[in-house]
Amino acid sequence: MFGFLLRRVAFLAPTFVGITVVAFGFIRILPGDPVLLMAGERGLTPERHAELLHQLGFDRPIWQQYLTYLGNLLQGDLGTSIITKNPVLGEFLTLFPATVELSLCAIFLAVALGVPAGVIAAVRRGSLLEQAMMGTALVGYSMPIFWWGLLLIILFSGILHWTPVSGRISLIYFFEPVTGFMLIDALLSGQEGAFGSALSHLILPSIVLATIPLAVIARQTRSAMLEVLGEDYIRTARAKGLSPLRVIGLHALRNALIPVITTIGLQVGVLLAGAILTETIFSWPGVGKWMVDSIFRRDYPAVQGGLLLIAGVVMVVNLVVDLLYGLINPRIRHQ
Amino acid sequence: MALLEIRNLSVEFDTTSGPFRAVDGVDLTVDPREVVAIVGESGSGKSVAMLALMGLLPDGATVTADRLTFEGEDLQRMPARQRRQVIGRDVSMIFQDPIASLNPCFTAGFQIGEVLQAHLGLGRRQRRERTLELLRLVGMPEPERRIDAFPHQLSGGMSQRVLIAMAIACRPKLLIADEPTTALDVTIQAQILDLLLQLRDETGMALVLITHDMGVVAETAERVVVQYAGQQVERQSVRGLFRAPHHPYTHALLAALPERAEGGRLPAIPGVVPGQGDRPAGCLFNPRCARADALCRSVAPPRLEPALGEALCHHPVREPLA
8 A cells, every 4th residue: 555655656646747848838839028017008128027027937948947946846845926926836725715615616616406306317227317317417527517507697796696706705704714715704703694605605606516426426426326227246246135225225336436536536626627717707716717817917926836836736636636546445445 | 824825926037038927827835844836947037937926026027826824824914024024934945055155244153143033033142042952953063162253254054054044043934945966066066965954854944945856856846836937837746756756847857867878878868948038839848849749830839637646738658667
């Protein structure tokens, strides 16, 4: 087990180097000049432009810039935003809890609905219910997130006035962040109505972000369950006189979850990608929206750092999922 | 009163190309302590008939029977919940592929203990004690270690012992063994059969043995039913069957045993069991039968008297085997 862990961690290093190249390269391929964008409509004299570029180091050859960036990175320095002049890591860490809160809610929703939906679809195979559920899953899977988000806003916020349009909490509440998770902080603040307000802000973005993972998890659970339900050991379990609930919920599901857990892990990457759109639609102050803003401002250090950190989170989550996989699958655990 | 009584059991599967009758008018009576063998080649419906009794067939199967009783209780009219209390406790079953029949995610001890919990309501400690006792009873080497083993850590023979332990956990009155030795080594086969007979002697349970192996029948059973294409073509005592088989199919099966064959090549029965599309008119065995004539090809054969092995045949074999 320890050797396995070591191998996996060693494998992360080249991946990280690859990501630095991508993060560094892609933002520079985009047309646009950060200095000109900062200046905005006021414009700049060519001399002032050159001076600013020199100050930021953007006039040096690309490879020199990359090596400097890599050197700083090795010392744990992700750079400073050229717009806000704050350290990138600090900005990321301030905004990250908002993204985590949203992502956790979304993945919770996706698993809590997707796994039972997949199980029911498999057990009721060939029924109208199964076809309806899998049809819905296909629609959900194919849904463009930004359009889906806007539809929900129009219906629930615009027409029905059930949920707020944007943000994390109503502006009438104010308290210092303790955990960074608005739901928990709202509870801790003791202010009446704060928790409800935070929750109502969270619902729509969570649904939007959960849509694709929910569809993927439901479909994966269904196919895994269908395969498992045909196994000999399910017949054995039924031959023991166990209740259908126990046969399906314990004997079949436990085996079917093995591939589903892997899928859930892979959805974390999808989730963070989805967060960029979702946070933008709902003005959710998380790292996704921050990344989009940074890209529009050509804030090279912020984009590079953000990409690297998000990639790191995805890799760590996948590593944890691999370890979990060993826990749930005895055949792996004992190797 | 017979332990198990089945009259005119039929099973039909709904397939995309129409209904398929896998079991056709099967009768079976089993008394306590009796060992009955059901013999037939693949596709003869022997497992399906027993799965129907256990209520383990998929939804697409239609089971009909004039009588399907266990200890006088009608299994067909029984509510599902009540039937589940009989299944696994009074009637239990072991299967052909022991390794695939154990759930890979749970330990042997858990899977045995589950039966004890479901039917006897034993607590955690009692379950463990009884499980160890059962593992010893089925001859599991190092039961203290194996109780916590996962199926992938067990051999085929050990897995079958776990399944037997599971099946006898609640001292069943009837154990159905569906080809229990087919997937095992020859040396282990004999051990498992001996174990089943020994358990029969100790607990007084009846044993229904499904097999395609005439050698297994000769060594273990008292009565034998020969099944072909879903029908019972002959029913006899084992001794009578081996001395004088009356149905041409049984006759050919026994003539094909290596120890009986004379000369260089083993005699074979040409053709295969008819499937859904190619069921012949008249006797189902007629395309493969050396004695078949125009009558066999047009009229379904009658059930003959017990002296002729209750054979389903127009032209039974009357002379004993050499």
